[in-house]
Amino acid sequence: MDMYLTFRWFGDGDPVTLEQIRQIPGVEGVVAALYDLPVGAVWPLEKITALKDKINRYGLRFDVIESVPVHEDIKLGLKTRERYIDNYCATLLNLGTAGIKVVCYNFMPVFDWTRTELHHVLADGSTALSYDHAVAQKMDPLYGDLSLPGWEVSYAREELQELIARYHELSEEELWANLEYFLRRVVPAAERAGIRLAIHPDDPPWPVFGIPRIIRDKTGLDRLINLVDSPANGITLCSGSLGANPENNIPELIRYFGRKGRIHFAHCRNIKITKDRCFVETAHPSADGSLDMVEIMKAYRDTDFQGPVRPDHGRMIWGEKGRPGYGLYDRALGAAYLNGIRETLRKVKN
Numbered sequence: 508m509d510m511y512l513t514f515r516w517f518g519d520g521d522p523v524t525l526e527q528i529r530q531i532p533g534v535e536g537v538v539a540a541l542y543d544l545p546v547g548a549v550w551p552l553e554k555i556t557a558l559k560d561k562i563n564r565y566g567l568r569f570d571v572i573e574s575v576p577v578h579e580d581i582k583l584g585l586k587t588r589e590r591y592i593d594n595y596c597a598t599l600l601n602l603g604t605a606g607i608k609v610v611c612y613n614f615m616p617v618f619d620w621t622r623t624e625l626h627h628v629l630a631d632g633s634t635a636l637s638y639d640h641a642v643a644q645k646m647d648p649l650y651g652d653l654s655l656p657g658w659e660v661s662y663a664r665e666e667l668q669e670l671i672a673r674y675h676e677l678s679e680e681e682l683w684a685n686l687e688y689f690l691r692r693v694v695p696a697a698e699r700a701g702i703r704l705a706i707h708p709d710d711p712p713w714p715v716f717g718i719p720r721i722i723r724d725k726t727g728l729d730r731l732i733n734l735v736d737s738p739a740n741g742i743t744l745c746s747g748s749l750g751a752n753p754e755n756n757i758p759e760l761i762r763y764f765g766r767k768g769r770i771h772f773a774h775c776r777n778i779k780i781t782k783d784r785c786f787v788e789t790a791h792p793s794a795d796g797s798l799d800m801v802e803i804m805k806a807y808r809d810t811d812f813q814g815p816v817r818p819d820h821g822r823m824i825w826g827e828k829g830r831p832g833y834g835l836y837d838r839a840l841g842a843a844y845l846n847g848i849r850e851t852l853r854k855v856k857n
Contacts, residue, residue, distance in 0.1 A: 509813040510773065510849065511535045512842055513571060515833065516562075518542050522829040525565040531839045533846035536568035538611075538817055540575070547578040547591040550598040555605040571772060571815045572602060573611040573743075574707070577689065582616050583673055584685040592689060596696035603700025609771050609815060610697070611743045613707040614686050616674045616718045617667070618648070620710040620748070625831040626823070627787050633822040636832050638711055638751070640784035648716060674718045682719050687734045697739040705741050705771040706731060710748035712755065713784060724755055725763065732769045745774035747819055750798045751786050757798060758806040765810030773812065775803060775845055776819035788820050788832070791841035804848045818842045 513536040514528045528534060539558060541550050562569040575598055578591040602610060613619065623646065627637035649668055662670065690704075697704050712723030721727050732740055742764055749755040764770050777796030778786045789796040807816070821837030823829070 509811075510807055510816045511568075511814075512846060512849075513538045513815045513817040514838065514842065515539070515573060515817060517830065517833065518558075521833075523833070523835045525562060525567065527835055529565045529567055531842050533849075534567075534842055536570065536815060537562045538571045538573045538815070539569065540572055546576045547580075547594055549594045550575070550601055552601040552604055555601055555607070559605055559607075570606060570608040571611065572607055572609070573772075575599075575602075575610050575612050577612055577614060579617065579670060581689050582614060582682065582685055583677065584681065584688065588685075588688075592692045595689075595693055599693065599696045599700045599702055603697075603702050607702060609703050609705055611705045611707055611772055613709070614682075614689075614722060615709050615720060616677075616682070617662075617670050618715060618718070621715050629787070629789070629822065633790075633824045633837070634831075635788040635822040636820055637787040638785060640711075640713075643715060646716075671716065671718065677719060679719045679721055682721055683730070686721070686731070690735045690740060694735045694737050694740050698737060703739050703741050703771040705743040707743040707774075708745050708748040710745065711751045711784070711786075712749055713752070724749070724752065725760055728760070728764060732764070732767065738768055741769040741771040743772040743774060744770045745776075745819065746798055746800075746803055747774065747776040747778050747788065750778055751780065751784075753780055753797070758802045761803065761806035761812075762810055765807065765812055770810075770812060771814055773807060773814065773816035774819040775800065775816055776821075776841065788822070790822060790837060791818060791844045800845070801848055804845065805852060808849075808852045816845065818845060 512534045514534050515538045541554055559569045581588040581591050622636045623639050623642040624637045626634040628634055709720035709723045714720050746757045750757050777789050777791050777798045779789050779796045780786045793800045818838045818841030820832035821834055821841055823834050824837050827834045827836055
């Protein structure tokens with residue numbers, strides 16, 4: 508099993524430093540992006556190579572981008588999408604020139620990952636991200652009820668209001684059609700660049716704020732990879748995102764899509780489902796949540812997954828202050844835990 512551990516880093520403004528990341532046992536690479544460019548702009552080759560050189564100086568590999576955001580005009584299918592798709596293709600070609608191998612992206616309208624609480628207190632006194640659908644249904648993002656770290660975009664109220672209104676008029680099938688149009692344009696560019704595209708599932712995997720979401724289960728993921736039948740058209744298999752729906756059996760999904768060669772990036776984290784459409788993020792070990800992390804890692808071994816894997820969101824522990832979900836300590840513990848499972852599975856063949 509030749510998967511390799513990576514760690515997400517948000518650039519020079521991240522409280523977690525490259526010096527700290529390189530000291531985490533087993534972590535070989537960094538997952539990052541260019542965060543100072545507007546969505547839809549072409550990523551200049553010189554900025555990509557400068558970021559890569561900075562990461563490489565710490566002895567860390569950099570061949571995964573998370574994420575290259577997809578402009579809302581593409582998701583909405585507006586006439587202006589052509590320019591943004593051309594720019595996306597140009598960005599892929601520059602990333603390929605710089606040696607990037609995997610590009611994670613998502614097709615979630617307006618909102619990226621959504622939570623209703625950023626500092627949910629767990630029994631041990633640590634804090635974690637949590638989601639309660641009943642609370643989400645009462646929230647109004649137009650009036651500042653929702654502000655989450657890690658979003659690449661922030662909108663003025665009037666712009667956000669217009670976007671939400673447009674998506675309320677968009678059916679799931681229309682969103683699927685816009686995704687297919689996008690993929691038919693960008694997958695050939697990815698092939699030329701030597702890049703594997705890896706869509707991230709919707710998080711959580713159901714509609715939020717009356718806005719459609721379509722990448723949420725095996726049916727949707729299977730439909731996605733068949734829109735454009737190419738090895739470059741693949742998946743970021745996020746256990747925490749998909750696992751929020753107990754009908755999504757994560758080891759089965761890994762085996763199904765892994766044997767098709769379409770999992771290009773693995774996010775491994777645990778969550779505890781508390782009731783229907785409600786969950787809290789936990790420490791990585793299986794006993795702390797609803798997911799069996801050993802079975803998940805075993806599924807990757809059994810399908811000979813050889814791509815990047817990273818511990819995903821972590822708790823805030825030991826008094827750490829930082830970006831919710833992206834502190835150092837608990838994610839480092841998660842990396843060590845995953846690395847321990849990986850080493851054991853190498854030596855125990857059952």
